[in-house]
Amino acid sequence: MACTAESVADAVRAAAAVVASHRDELVALDRAIGDGDHGENLNRGFTAVVAALDEGTPDTPAAVLKLVASTLISKVGGAAGPLYGTAFLRASAVVKDAAELGPAEVVAALEAALGGVVARGKAEVGDKTMVDALSPAVEAARSADSVSELLTAAAEAARAGAESTEPLVARKGRASYLGERSAGHVDPGARSTALILGSFAAGPVR
Amino acid sequence: MHDGAERVGLVVVSHSARLAAGVAEVAGQMAPDVTVAAAGGTADGGIGTDFDAVSEALARVGAAAVLYDLGSARMVAELAVESLDDPSRVVLVDAPLVEGAVAAAVAAQGGADLAAVASAARAAGSEPEVAAPAEGEEIRVRLTNEIGLHARPAALTARTLSELDASVTVRFGDKSADGTSVLALMALGARGGDEVVVSATGRQSDDALRAFADLAARDFDE
Ligand SMILES: Nc1ncnc2c1ncn2[C@@H]1O[C@H](COP(=O)(O)OP(=O)(O)O)[C@@H](O)[C@H]1O
Ligand SMILES: [Mg+2]
Numbered sequence: 359m360a361c362t363a364e365s366v367a368d369a370v371r372a373a374a375a376v377v378a379s380h381r382d383e384l385v386a387l388d389r390a391i392g393d394g395d396h397g398e399n400l401n402r403g404f405t406a407v408v409a410a411l412d413e414g415t416p417d418t419p420a421a422v423l424k425l426v427a428s429t430l431i432s433k434v435g436g437a438a439g440p441l442y443g444t445a446f447l448r449a450s451a452v453v454k455d456a457a458e459l460g461p462a463e464v465v466a467a468l469e470a471a472l473g474g475v476v477a478r479g480k481a482e483v484g485d486k487t488m489v490d491a492l493s494p495a496v497e498a499a500r501s502a503d504s505v506s507e508l509l510t511a512a513a514e515a516a517r518a519g520a521e522s523t524e525p526l527v528a529r530k531g532r533a534s535y536l537g538e539r540s541a542g543h544v545d546p547g548a549r550s551t552a553l554i555l556g557s558f559a560a561g562p563v564r
Numbered sequence: 565m566h567d568g569a570e571r572v573g574l575v576v577v578s579h580s581a582r583l584a585a586g587v588a589e590v591a592g593q594m595a596p597d598v599t600v601a602a603a604g605g606t607a608d609g610g611i612g613t614d615f616d617a618v619s620e621a622l623a624r625v626g627a628a629a630v631l632y633d634l635g636s637a638r639m640v641a642e643l644a645v646e647s648l649d650d651p652s653r654v655v656l657v658d659a660p661l662v663e664g665a666v667a668a669a670v671a672a673q674g675g676a677d678l679a680a681v682a683s684a685a686r687a688a689g690s691e692p693e694v695a696a697p698a699e700g701e702e703i704r705v706r707l708t709n710e711i712g713l714h715a716r717p718a719a720l721t722a723r724t725l726s727e728l729d730a731s732v733t734v735r736f737g738d739k740s741a742d743g744t745s746v747l748a749l750m751a752l753g754a755r756g757g758d759e760v761v762v763s764a765t766g767r768q769s770d771d772a773l774r775a776f777a778d779l780a781a782r783d784f785d786e
Contacts, residue, residue: 393611395611395612399612431615431640431643432614432615432616435606435610435612435613435614436612436636437635437636437639439613439615439636439640440615440636440639440640440642440643441639443615443643444639444643478639478642478643479635479639530635531635531636532634532635532636
C-alpha cells in the first residue's frame with residue numbers, strides 16, 4: 359500500500375491533532391529548558407496547516423508537503439518553524455511529482471527531512487535537539503519494507519531517541535544557554551518529533 | 565561610492581519588534597542615507613521571528629547585510645534569503661547585533677560595497693585590536709570639523725587608509741586605534757577641537773600621514 363496526496367494530508371491532520379492534544383506537555387518541556395512556547399508555536403502552525411488543507415488538498419504528496427512547509431515557516435515563529443519547515447520542504451522536493459509514495463519514497467522523504475534539519479540547525483546527534491529523535495527514526499525506517507512497517511519502526515525509534523535526550527546537556531538552540539542545567543529534561547523538539555512520527559504511524563497511512 | 569550606485573542597506577532580524585526597531589534606530593542615526601529595515605517579533609506582536617516580516621524587510625532593500633539576534637532568527641533569515649529571486653544580493657552576517665549594525669551602517673553610509681559592509685559588521689565582533697603604536701613618522705593633527713573622528717569621518721578615514729600599504733595608528737589621550745578600523749577610530753572619542761597623534765610605518769607611511777592630514781584639513785568632507 360502506498361500513500362497518495364490524500365493520505366499524506368490525513369497523516370498531517372493526525373499530526374495536528376496530536377500536537378493539539380500534547381500542546382501543554384510541549385509547553386511544559388520547553389518551559390523547563392527554553393522559553394515555554396514550543397507547544398504554542400507548533401499548535402499555531404499545525405492549526406494553520408489544517409485550515410490550509412481544508413481549502414482543498416493539493417494534487418500530489420509533494421504539493422501537500424510543500425503547503426505544510428510554507429505554512430509552518432510562516433506561522434510557527436520559534437526555531438521549530440524554520441526547522442520543521444525545512445524538513446517538509448526538503449521532503450517535498452525529494453518526492454517530486456510522484457502520485458503515490460511507496461516505501462522507498464517515504465524513506466527518501468524522511469532522509470531529506472533529516473538532511474534539511476541538520477543543514478538548517480547544524481546540530482548532531484547528542485546535542486539534545488529534534489535531531490536526536492529524527493536521526494534514529496530515519497535509520498530504523500530504512501530496514502522495513504512496507505510503508506506502515508517503516509512508519510511504525512520510525513515512530514518507535516523517535517520515541518526512544520526523544521527519551522534519550524533527558525540526561526543530555528544541550529549544545530544547540532535556546533536550551534544551550536542553560537549549560538549543565540539543561541540536563542534532566544526531555545528536549546521539547548525531540549518530543550514533538552516523536553509525537554508527529556507517532557501520529558504518522560498510527561494514522562491512516564497504511 | 566560611484567555615482568548612481570545605491571548604498572548598501574541593512575536588515576535587522578530580531579525576536580522582538582522593539583529590539584529590531586531600536587537597533588535600526590541606533591544604526592540609522594549614524595547613517596542617514598542607509599535603508600535600515602527592521603523585522604522583529606511575530607505577526608501577533610509576540611516574541612519570535614516572522615518569516616513574512618523578514619521577507620518584507622528584504623524587499624525594502626537592495627544589496628544588504630542581514631543581521632540577527634538568536635539562532636532561530638538566523639534560520640528564519642536564511643529561509644527568507646533562500647526564497648529571494650536573487651539570494652546573492654544579500655549577505656547574512658554573524659556579528660554582535662548592535663555593534664555589527666552600527667559598524668555596517670557606518671560603512672554603508674561611507675559607500676562601502678556589500679562585502680566591505682559585511683566585513684565591517686563581522687569585525688565589530690572581534691576584540692578591538694590594541695594597536696601597538698607604530699614606530700616611525702608621527703604627526704599631530706587638530707580636528708576642525710564638529711563631530712571629529714565619528715561616524716562618516718571615521719569611515720572615510722578607515723577606507724582611505726586601508727587602501728595604502730601602511731600601518732597607521734591614531735592616538736587620542738591614552739587610547740589608540742588602528743587607522744583602518746572604523747569602530748576603533750570612533751571609540752577614540754576624538755571630537756572637533758581635539759588633537760590626535762597619527763603615526764605610520766610601511767612602504768606608504770608618508771602617503772598615509774599626508775592622506776590623514778588632508779582629510780582633516782578638508783573637515784573630512786563634512
Ligand atoms: N540548531 C538546532 N538544530 C536542531 N534543532 C533545534 C535547533 N535549535 C532548536 N532546535 C529544536 O527546537 C526546539 C525548540 O523549538 P521552539 O520552542 O519552537 O523554538 P525557540 O527555541 O525559538 O523558542 C528545541 O527543543 C530543539 O529540539
Ligand atoms: Mg521555545
